[in-house]
Amino acid sequence: MxxxxxxxxxxxxxxxxxxxxxxxxxxxxxxxxxxxxxxxxxxPFIEPIDLYAAKSGEELVKKQSFTFQDRGGDFVTLRPExxxxxxxxxxxxxxxxxxxxxxxxxxxxxxxxxxxxxxxxxxxxxxxxxxxxxxxxxxxxxxxxxxxxxxxxxxxxxxxxxxxxxxxxxxxxxxxxxxxxxxxxxxxxxxxxxxxxxxxxxxxxxxxxxxxxxxxxxxxxxxxxxxxxxxxxxxxxxxxxxxxxxxxxxxxxxxxxxxxxxxxxxxxxxxxxxxxxxxxxxxxxxxxxxxxxxxxxxxxxxxxxxxxxxxxxxxxxxYGLLPEFIPTPAAVLVTLFDITMWIKSFELAVQLRNAGLNVMVYPEPVKLQKQFKFADRMKMKIALTVGPDEAANDQVAVKNLVNGEQVTVKREAVVEFIRKILARV
RNA sequence: GAGCCUGUAGCUCAACGGCAGAGCGCUACACUGUGGCUGUAGAUGUUGUGGGUUCGAAACCCAUCAGGCUCCCCA
CATH class of the missing domain: 3.30.930.10 (Bira Bifunctional Protein; Domain 2)
Known part of the structure; x- marks a missing residue:
């Protein structure tokens, strides 16, 4: 409310x-x-009132500025100029x-x-x-x-x-x-x-x-x-x-x-x-x-x-002169497959951040559908998933959210793979 | 300091004295390992607040609060 x-x-x-x-x-x-x-x-953002009273009219300062007394009794003004x-x-x-x-x-x-x-x-x-x-x-x-x-x-x-x-x-x-x-x-x-x-x-x-x-x-x-x-x-x-x-x-x-x-x-x-x-x-x-x-x-x-x-x-x-607003500075989302897999997702995120990528991990093991929807709405470019199948083979599922293509790659190759996708989108 | 306009669902708005609604968004399902597109179903309200008029008020009146626009001003 x-x-x-x-x-x-x-x-x-x-x-x-x-x-x-x-x-x-x-x-x-x-x-x-x-x-x-x-x-x-x-x-400074706050100045003694006298700084403005000297130049501008007394009236202008009193009526058109934010002026108040500090705890010591001095009059200060939020700078109007x-x-x-x-x-x-x-x-x-x-x-x-x-x-x-x-x-x-x-x-x-x-x-x-x-x-x-x-x-x-x-x-x-x-x-x-x-x-x-x-x-x-x-x-x-x-x-x-x-x-x-x-x-x-x-x-x-x-x-x-x-x-x-x-x-x-x-x-x-x-x-x-x-x-x-x-x-x-x-x-x-x-x-x-x-x-x-x-x-x-x-x-x-x-x-x-x-x-x-x-x-x-x-x-x-x-x-x-x-x-x-x-x-x-x-x-x-x-x-x-x-x-x-x-x-x-x-x-x-x-x-x-x-x-x-x-x-x-x-x-x-x-x-x-x-x-x-x-x-x-x-x-x-x-x-x-x-x-x-x-x-x-x-x-x-x-x-x-x-x-x-x-x-x-x-x-x-x-005039519509603003570039597109991208809600998150992270282009990559690491999903959280389920509660048993969280450590894999966190490890993957650390690996990517150490490589200089901005990465977000979904913070709770909700349905993947919801996690992907979140990534979409945040206009993220890539979603990574480590489920039981990927974990067993030391792999990561990499989905390009812009064109919808998903590829499973070896974990050591994932940084390079992501960089290539990001360079294109 | 003065004038005009507006406050209704999360958002944009309709209803203008007679059952409070639509679109978008949201939730669920279609689709138990995957977003966008589509379909179906569902949830959501102290009508800014307080008072008054009326059989009956979101609507009319008064007050108040908030916002917008204009005048004044604009270092």
Whole structure:
């Protein structure tokens, strides 16, 4: 019967099948990161609340994070993001680290938000950053890492795109429209929201913010000008680098990408699935040259991005891009013929494991029919049986569960025989 | 913080005021040394929980819990 105690809201239980998906994502993340020479690292999962309160708004930390008092009375927070920890760790060992720094991480994060499609309260996030270089070439590299990941999971440029913009470019365009700096945050949110709102509503909302009709029209011109990047030296160099890196087909300039005004200073980018069925970014990031100094760290230019496991997981499942789930890591089952034969089965299993094979022994002498059915359902490839006849002749019955063929072989030949079958299936 | 929707067998769902059902899965047998495919038979329910309306409630009403979706937010 089901337990009355439910999992905490917004958490996910990882049954083997979901664990397989999580590990699949992790493997691809690691491969993409390491292909470009990034080092894996991690930080504590719980941090002092002050680490976040300094940078993020007090409100954000209190309302949108898991914070509690430990037994000593100190306030601690389950990490909602990684950058503050990164900053601290860089500052602590600044003199010992070899720059430029290329670091990546994949671990759990917690945010106290309303769970919905593509968002949970406990999730895994890939963070990858390059620190110590201020150059469009570095920006291009991070975008290339993202593209390499997308490609590796089967999301080709028709299925997913990376949209790029530049904050400095937008700032200068906003200046040209005479939008005062005090309105920048609101205008930025306005831009962010454009794809979600009906055009008429969006116009009304823009006027509500106090923009003049002329400014609204100007803004719309900017946001629909997909040639705007040519005015930016940074973006021109970025796109040239992206072409050289062989990922040009994944990347499109899009003036609607803002990512708030939080701390990005230059290039910003977000990857989306192109069908738009899920209106959430797969990943997002950009250049943040002032952040480290702003929060009391070393003054280091930086670029990076983050990707949660939830959105990408949904997309991979919807597109059927996951490899077949194999329930057990053991391809071989040794059946238990009856209670008198158990020692033979165990000995056989040991022999096979010593030869490096993953082997499961059925743990009770139930009907062979049931044991074979179990092997079938676990998608195992081979079932071995040692009954009285085989035992008397020092043999093993080897059944290939994929094609149904069964052969009785000498015990000393069984490892080689199994290897041959496994090489074929 | 706000709105909408959904909770029925292990799973997916039907029944929409009148006997709680189907498909899948499960168990047994056909097949006492062998899975998948097939056939036959069988088991499985506090209809999320608590209350109310009614001759009668899975259905209607109230409360509550849980989940989903959307808005807000998204480091």
């Amino acid at each position: 089901a337990s009355k105690i439910q999992p905490v809201k917004g958490t996910r239980e990882f049954y083997p099948e979901q664990m397989f998906l999580r590990n699949f994502i992790y493997e691809k993340v690691r491969a993409a990161s390491q292909a470009f020479g990034y080092q894996e690292w991690d930080a 990684l950058t503050p920890s990164l900053t601290r760790m860089i500052a602590a060992k600044q003199g010992e680290l070899t720059f430029p720094l290329r670091w990546w991480s994949f671990g759990p994060f917690w945010r106290y938000e309303q769970p919905q499609k593509g968002r949970s309260r406990e999730f895994f996030q890939w963070n990858i950053d390059m620190l110590g270089v201020d150059s469009p070439l570095a920006d291009a590299e991070l975008i290339a890492v993202a593209a390499a990941f997308l490609r590796s999971v089967g999301l080709n440029p028709l299925l997913a795109s990376i949209y790029v913009n530049n904050r400095r470019l937008m700032e200068s365009e906003f200046d040209a429209l005479g939008i005062i700096p005090e309105k920048r945050l609101e205008v930025s949110n306005l831009v962010d929201r454009r794809s979600k709102m009906e055009p008429a509503k969006w116009d009304a909302y823009a006027l509500e913010l106090g923009l003049t009709q002329k400014q609204v029209d100007g803004l719309k011109n900017i946001l629909s000008n997909f040639e705007l990047w040519k005015k930016s030296d940074e973006l021109t160099r970025l796109f040239a680098a992206l072409e050289a890196l062989g990922v040009k087909e994944y990347v499109k300039f899009n003036p609607n990408i803002m990512r708030g005004l939080l701390y990005y200073t230059g290039t910003v980018f977000e990857a989306y699935e192109t069908s738009g069925s899920l209106k959430r970014a797969i990943l997002g990031g950009g250049r943040y040259d002032n952040l480290l100094a702003d929060v009391g760290g070393p003054p280091l230019p930086a670029v990076g991005f983050a990707m949660g496991d939830v959105v990408i997981g949904i997309i991979l499942q919807e």
